[in-house]
Amino acid sequence: xxxxxxxxxxxxxxxxxxxxxxxxxxxxxxxxxxxxxxxxxxxxxxxxxxxxxxxxxxxxxxxxxxxxxxxxxxxxxxxxxxxxxxxxxxxxxxxxxxxxxxxxxxxxxxxxxxxxxxxxxxxxxxxxxxxxxxxxxxxxxxxxxxxxxxxxxxxxxxxxxxxxxxxxxxxxxxxxxxxxxxxxxxxxxxxxxxxxxxxxxxxxxxxxxxxxxxxxxxxxxxxxxxxxxxxxxxxxxxxxxxxxxxxxxxxxxxxxxxxxxxxxxxxxxxxxxxxxxxxxxxxxxxxxxxxxxxxxxxxxxxxxxxxxxxxxxxxxxxxxxxxxx
Amino acid sequence: xxxxxxxxxxxxxxxxxxxxxxxxxxxxxxxxxxxxxxxxxxxxxxxxxxxxxxxxxxxxxxxxxxxxxxxxxxxxxxxxxxxxxxxxxxxxxxxxxxxxxxxxxxxxxxxxxxxxxxxxxxxxxxxxxxxxxxxxxxxxxxxxxxxxxxxxxxxxxxxxxxxxxxxxxxxxxxxxxxxxxxxxxxxxxxxxxxxxxxxxxxxxxxxxxxxxxxxxxxxxxxxxxxxxxxxxxxxxxxxxxxxxxxxxxxxxxxxxxxxxxxxxxxxxxxxxxxxxxxxxxxxxxxxxxxxx
Numbered sequence: 026x027x028x029x030x031x032x033x034x035x036x037x038x039x040x041x042x043x044x045x046x047x048x049x050x051x052x053x054x055x056x057x058x059x060x061x062x063x064x065x066x067x068x069x070x071x072x073x074x075x076x077x078x079x080x081x082x083x084x085x086x087x088x089x090x091x092x093x094x095x096x097x098x099x100x101x102x103x104x105x106x107x108x109x110x111x112x113x114x115x116x117x118x119x120x121x122x123x124x125x126x127x128x129x130x131x132x133x134x135x136x137x138x139x140x141x142x143x144x145x146x147x148x149x150x151x152x153x154x155x156x157x158x159x160x161x162x163x164x165x166x167x168x169x170x171x172x173x174x175x176x177x178x179x180x181x182x183x184x185x186x187x188x189x190x191x192x193x194x195x196x197x198x199x200x201x202x203x204x205x206x207x208x209x210x211x212x213x214x215x216x217x218x219x220x221x222x223x224x225x226x227x228x229x230x231x232x233x234x235x236x237x238x239x240x241x242x243x244x245x246x247x248x249x250x251x252x253x254x255x256x257x258x259x260x261x262x263x264x265x266x267x268x269x270x271x272x273x274x275x276x277x278x279x280x281x282x283x284x285x286x287x288x289x290x291x292x293x294x295x296x297x298x299x300x301x302x303x304x305x306x307x308x309x310x311x312x313x314x315x316x317x318x319x320x321x322x323x324x325x326x327x328x329x330x331x332x333x334x335x336x337x338x339x340x341x342x343x344x345x346x347x348x349x350x
Numbered sequence: 351x352x353x354x355x356x357x358x359x360x361x362x363x364x365x366x367x368x369x370x371x372x373x374x375x376x377x378x379x380x381x382x383x384x385x386x387x388x389x390x391x392x393x394x395x396x397x398x399x400x401x402x403x404x405x406x407x408x409x410x411x412x413x414x415x416x417x418x419x420x421x422x423x424x425x426x427x428x429x430x431x432x433x434x435x436x437x438x439x440x441x442x443x444x445x446x447x448x449x450x451x452x453x454x455x456x457x458x459x460x461x462x463x464x465x466x467x468x469x470x471x472x473x474x475x476x477x478x479x480x481x482x483x484x485x486x487x488x489x490x491x492x493x494x495x496x497x498x499x500x501x502x503x504x505x506x507x508x509x510x511x512x513x514x515x516x517x518x519x520x521x522x523x524x525x526x527x528x529x530x531x532x533x534x535x536x537x538x539x540x541x542x543x544x545x546x547x548x549x550x551x552x553x554x555x556x557x558x559x560x561x562x563x564x565x566x567x568x569x570x571x572x573x574x575x576x577x578x579x580x581x582x583x584x585x586x587x588x589x590x591x592x593x594x595x596x597x598x599x600x601x602x603x604x605x606x607x608x609x610x611x612x613x614x615x616x617x618x619x620x621x622x623x624x625x626x627x628x629x630x631x632x633x634x635x636x637x638x639x640x641x642x
Contacts, residue, residue: 069545070466077459077515078474084512085481088492095491102495148386156377164628165387168394171624171631173574175592176617179599180397183606191396194413223393228635235636284485287576291596305487305577312491313581322491329488336483 095322102318113323123324125299126307129214130328133303134282136218137225142274144222145229152230153237163234167227174224178291181220182207207293210300217288217301225281229274236270237263272343276336283332304328397617401425401610408606424607425615434612436587437594441573444509444590448572449565451510456519456564457557461549463520464527465535475524478517486577494581508582509590513572519564522638526560527553563634566627573620591616 096113100106117123152163169177184191185206193203207213240263248258286305289295295302295310302310304324312321374381400408404421407414428434462468463475493512494503502508530553538548554561579593586597598612624631 066466066545067468070462070468070471073458073462073466074471074474076455077478077517077520080455080511080514081478081481081517081520084493084496085484085489085517086477088489088496089484091492091495092488102498151379151382151386154377154379156379158380158383162383162387164625165391167632168621168624169390170635171570171620172394172617173576173592173620175574175576175595176613179595179609179613180393182599183400183610184393184396189409189413189606191400191413191415194415223390227390231632231635280485284487286487287592290576290580291599308487308490309577309581313494318491325485325487325491329485332485 092322092325095319096326098319100318100322101316102312103316106319109319113320114327116320117323117327122299122302123307126302126304126324129299129301130283130285130303133214133218133285134279136215137221137282138275138278140218141222141225141229141278142271144226145274146233146271148226148230149233149237153234163230166230169224170227170231172224174287175291177220177224178288181216182292185216208297210296210298213293213297213301217285217292220288220292221282221285225278229278232270232274233267236267240266272339276339279335279339280332283328397610397613401607401614403607405605405607421607424605424609424611427605427608428612428615433586433589434594434598434615437589437591438615440506440509440588441591444506445569445572447510448513449568451514452516452519452564452568453561455515456523457549457554457561459515459520460523461527461553463524465532466545475521479521482517482521490577490581497582502582504583504585504588506588509579509588512578513568516568518638519568522564523557523560526557530556559633562627562630563637566623566631566634567638569623570620 095106097108097110098106099109099112148166152159152166172180185193187193187203187205187208190206192206196203205212206216244262244266245258248262253261284305285303286309289301289303289306290309293301295306305328308321308325308328310321311324312318399415399417401424402420402422403414403417404423407417407421463471497503497508497511500507500511502511534552534556535548538552543551574592575590576592576596579590580596583589583593586594589597595609595612595616599609
């Protein structure tokens, strides 16, 4: 009777009975049907997850350990590596280029994260209303986000070209003297922040728009009936309601800005005078340009640990806020 | 009945227009939003305009801000370049395979984690989710070494294998499958349907929002990626479009019209996909944003 046992294939019950029950009847078949089915199910489950497990763990967990080992070695990616203990980390602590890369990354992050979230929130406020063409505005604000950093980089190197670029041409019309932009060590990092704000603010806008639509209108209405003005509604209703989204955006933008690489590679290659060398660029340069992979791995580990600390601090900071409400 | 109160209000509404008369015929928000939208649109507009300018117009100072006529020399130059078409094909292959395999393996894995019981599944899922938090630069050097050991460096395989399936795809699809009512699937099991058939004929057709989210985000990240191709590929016949574009800029920096034409072609698939499925795109970004 192959059709009979089928109806009781609810997985939870099957697993409980399979382990607990001892069949009282004489073992006519070598394996009880329930057990056999369970075994087949386990085999099937492993077959389903194995591609994902092999690739994700093989290329996710293994490299983390490998990277740690590498960071204690001298490795040029070709010849066998040599164990040097903490030498790489000691050298990093002394390396002015690494210090500069850390400084640049921190400055970039401190500018980009708050500004993108602030602009994103303000724009979402402006775009969260029923006026004509609002769909078009939303599209225009968001489109830069889907462009690759390469495309952005190529486009802005063209626009900001000191001699032939449209930006200086516009400034010329306005009577402002031509700027160096990406070729000026004092401006390059700020210009990069500007480019990422152009492309990244749309993401914050979209996330905030989704969040604003979830703010219960009844709350806003109640506050208005109680005589609250625009500012107080914002302060006491909207902002608290979207706090979780803001926390998410802080974390997300932080992670993306600490990992910025493509745009730097395309526009400035870390220059001029190292003014835009960010940490990931430094890691890439060490490993794949200077072929000091161990040194690169060590600097990547420093960044990863810094990220971990930042995430943990943010978590701790978020908790009391939640408890208050 | 309702007309009477309305009539009573007439004096009031008549008084108001006197106050509102100097107001604009449109919402004042447009005064803020039009310049802002221009700021976001201008660089893109300039990309399109400069791609159809002649080099003479681009190279004079100050450069022309509007093309005198549509000049397709840049596009012709790019499309005559056999390597450029190769890069386009490479990008297309890598993105298509990556999207397809993420949907397939993500669905299989996600379904097993959502509906099937096997020893260690929770720990395994936890570990896979944890790998989402590993920063890419930590894994990029060893991943390069793994690809080298596998003999894949300098082939499209090196570009595809590391992103065949992402923890994001598995996790997102699992969460979605959990939200589906079990009863539908149980009915099919009782009728003697196999697990795999249940997945493909019942679960996946119901999961289109989640599948499109995975497809959109996988396509965006693969098509737009520069870092990994830069590391994994050295020979220009295996370049992707993004990587090719960076070399293009250096080699042909006098031919800006061609560079911009190449840039337009690079962003075109993403732009078309976005404009064609804007709702799907935005929903993908927000769901991944709010839950990932």
